[in-house]
Amino acid sequence: MHKSALISYAHLPRAHHDRHVLTSTVDVFGAAHWLLAERAPQPGDVRPFDALVVSVHPSGDVERTELSAVRARWPHLDRLPDGGFVVAASRARQYEDANQVQVFDALGRETSSFFVGDAIEHLLVDETGHIWVGHFDENPIGIRRWSASGWLAWTSDGAAIPGLFDCYALNVSGTVAWACPYTDFPLVEIRPNRPNRPVRVRANRVRGAHAVAVHGGRVAFYGGYGEERDRLVHAELTQTSVEPTDTGLLTLPDGSAPGRRRLVGRGSRIYVQAEPFTAWGVFDLNS
Known part of the structure; x- marks a missing residue:
C-alpha cells in the first residue's frame, strides 16, 4: 500500500509553546488559529477565563487576539470574515443554553452568545460568516447552519x-x-x-472516514476503523454514487503515523494536526 505524506503548512510560534493549546483550526481563507490558555482546564472549574488566539496567515504573518471571559473548557474555534472569532463548548450540559456559543469581535470582546445543541463534532465558518455545526450521536440532530447572531439558516431536518x-x-x-x-x-x-435542490446524496462504500476533500469530480476520504485509521481513499463522483479508485495511507511529513490528531476539511484540502498540536500539515487533492 503506497503512502502519501502531508505537506508542512503552519506552525505555532515557539514563543507561545509554554501555553496550553485548548484547540486549533484552519479557517475558510487558509489561516491557522490556535486558542491558548495559561493552563489546562481543571475539573469542576467553570469560571470564565481570558484566552489568546494566535493566527498564522498563509503569508506567514502572525496575529494575536486576546479574548475576554471565555467559558468553554473543551471548545471549538473558528474565525469570522470580519476578523472576529466563534468559540463554542462541545458539550452544553454545564452551560446555560444562551452561553454555549460565544461570538467575539476583532478586538476580543464578546458581542453575542447563543445555543446550537449539545454534542458538537464539527464547527466550521463559511466565507459569508455562517456557522456550520455537525453533531455526534449523543445528540443526533444532524447538520445545521447558523448566522453569527444565532439565527438558524439551514437544517438537515427533512x-x-x-x-x-x-x-x-x-x-x-x-x-x-x-x-x-x-x-x-x-x-x-x-x-x-x-433553492430547488440544496442537498444531493451519493451512495458510498467507504466506511468510517473522519475527513473528506472534494475537487471537481474527485473526492478523498481520510480515516477509518481500527487498522484503517490512517487510510486515504481516492474516488470519483458519479451522479448517484462514489466509486473508489485507489487506497493508500496518509502520513506526517516525516513519514510517521499521526497518532492523536485534529482534522479540518476545506474544499480540496484536508488539514491534519498531530499531538502536541503545534503544527498543521495539509493534503491537497488538487496538487
Whole structure:
C-alpha cells in the first residue's frame, strides 16, 4: 500500500509553546488559529477565563487576539470574515443554553452568545460568516447552519439524508458543505443557496472516514476503523454514487503515523494536526 505524506503548512510560534493549546483550526481563507490558555482546564472549574488566539496567515504573518471571559473548557474555534472569532463548548450540559456559543469581535470582546445543541463534532465558518455545526450521536440532530447572531439558516431536518446519526466528516468551503455521516456514510453535498435542490446524496462504500476533500469530480476520504485509521481513499463522483479508485495511507511529513490528531476539511484540502498540536500539515487533492 503506497503512502502519501502531508505537506508542512503552519506552525505555532515557539514563543507561545509554554501555553496550553485548548484547540486549533484552519479557517475558510487558509489561516491557522490556535486558542491558548495559561493552563489546562481543571475539573469542576467553570469560571470564565481570558484566552489568546494566535493566527498564522498563509503569508506567514502572525496575529494575536486576546479574548475576554471565555467559558468553554473543551471548545471549538473558528474565525469570522470580519476578523472576529466563534468559540463554542462541545458539550452544553454545564452551560446555560444562551452561553454555549460565544461570538467575539476583532478586538476580543464578546458581542453575542447563543445555543446550537449539545454534542458538537464539527464547527466550521463559511466565507459569508455562517456557522456550520455537525453533531455526534449523543445528540443526533444532524447538520445545521447558523448566522453569527444565532439565527438558524439551514437544517438537515427533512433533507432525506439516510442514517444521519453522527456527523463523522464535514468539509466547508465557500458556502458549500460536504458531509459523510454515520451510519450509512453517504457523501452529502449541501448547497443552501440552491433553492430547488440544496442537498444531493451519493451512495458510498467507504466506511468510517473522519475527513473528506472534494475537487471537481474527485473526492478523498481520510480515516477509518481500527487498522484503517490512517487510510486515504481516492474516488470519483458519479451522479448517484462514489466509486473508489485507489487506497493508500496518509502520513506526517516525516513519514510517521499521526497518532492523536485534529482534522479540518476545506474544499480540496484536508488539514491534519498531530499531538502536541503545534503544527498543521495539509493534503491537497488538487496538487
